[in-house]
Amino acid sequence: MTLLLTLDDGSIQRKLAEAVDLARAAVLEDAGAEQVGAHVGVDREDAVSASHLFEATVSGYRGWRWSVTVALAGEEEPITVSEVVLIPGPEARVAPAWVPWDRRVQAGDLGVGDIFPVEKDDPRLVPAYLESDDPAVEEVAMEAGLGRVHVLSRHGRLDAAARWHSGEFGPRSDMARSAPDVCGSCGFFVPLAGSLSAAFGACTNDISPADGHVVDVEYGCGAHSEIEVEVTSSVPVAELVYDDSLIDFEPAPETSAEVQPEVEPETVSPAEETADEAQVEAESASEY
Structure with missing residues (x-):
């Protein structure tokens, strides 16, 4: 047995997995052909044993499976059947886990008139x-x-x-x-x-x-x-707001003609203005 546990190269598990016919024969002997369906898989139990699973066609046990455990005592020993049991599958309907009666009352279960002793x-x-x-x-x-x-x-x-x-x-x-x-x-x-x-x-x-x-x-x-x-405020306010506190500047359009410089008028002194007036008066007197 020590050699099987330490030196196994996978051949033992292969032998156990191939023992489908032996497992089927064992479950047919216990249950009968009308209650055994197809082979659905094999689960490893330990280094020297495995369980073959068959569909159970037993009335009232929908989703359950037949489990046949086979084992190998030595490399030269034949494969033997350890047990045949009926177990629930992943989709089987089973009873809930058992809870002691004093722990079954949960928060919110106490109704009007109920008494729950401490x-x-x-x-x-x-x-x-x-x-x-x-x-x-x-x-x-x-x-x-x-x-x-x-x-x-x-x-x-x-x-x-x-x-x-x-x-x-x-x-x-x-x-x-x-x-x-x-x-x-x-x-x-x-x-x-x-x-x-x-x-x-x-x-x-x-x-x-x-x-x-x-x-x-x-x-x-x-x-x-x-x-x-x-x-x-319940009054809607426009999102666009104009600010008229700022002045907009626009550049003046450029003209093609050159601007002539302004000519300043000649200035006349008061003495020259008096001499001119005297000359005009003299010329007027000579005409008469």
Whole structure:
């Protein structure tokens, strides 16, 4: 057997895989030809054994298969049949996994009038006369004398905290990931008392989907108290705006004719002007 486990070059598995006729003969002997269908495959069990699978045509067992396990004890030994069993296939309808009766009730199953007793040694609860290491619980117990019969243990608080943190109103929910802010900064957030106050509280906003529920401080929704909506005019404003505070300049067209320079008029002094007037008067007198 040691040689088979250490020195096998694949020949043993080939021999086991080729033993289809031997496996069929074994299942026909147990079930009959009318309940055995086609060969559908072979599964390796270990170094010296394999299981051949045949379709089962048994009434009420649709999708099930016959499994015939064959083995080889030595290289010179013949292949033998170890067992023949009926097993479910990948599409077979099978019963769900068995769950103890005290664990079958899930969250949300409790209805009106139902009673669900607590286990005697439930780790989530401790007697109220023991210190619960929660200041809020100790304060209430002192004010009321002894207080309640049982209070939450540290295990119970951690269990609830883990469930709330990963639940619908925790930071990983779709609502929280798309929220503008978290509950820890919201005015509608009321923290819990005791050691849970650092991480959880109750929502009091009736618009929020978490109203009346325990929420994580990192949860959030679109009804946060500090959200401000920008109010704009309902009158549409044109996107194109003209700015008439600027002056546009356009260059003057160029002319082909040359501009002649202006000739400044000659200036005459007052003395020359008086002499000219005297000469004109003398010429006028000589004509008469």
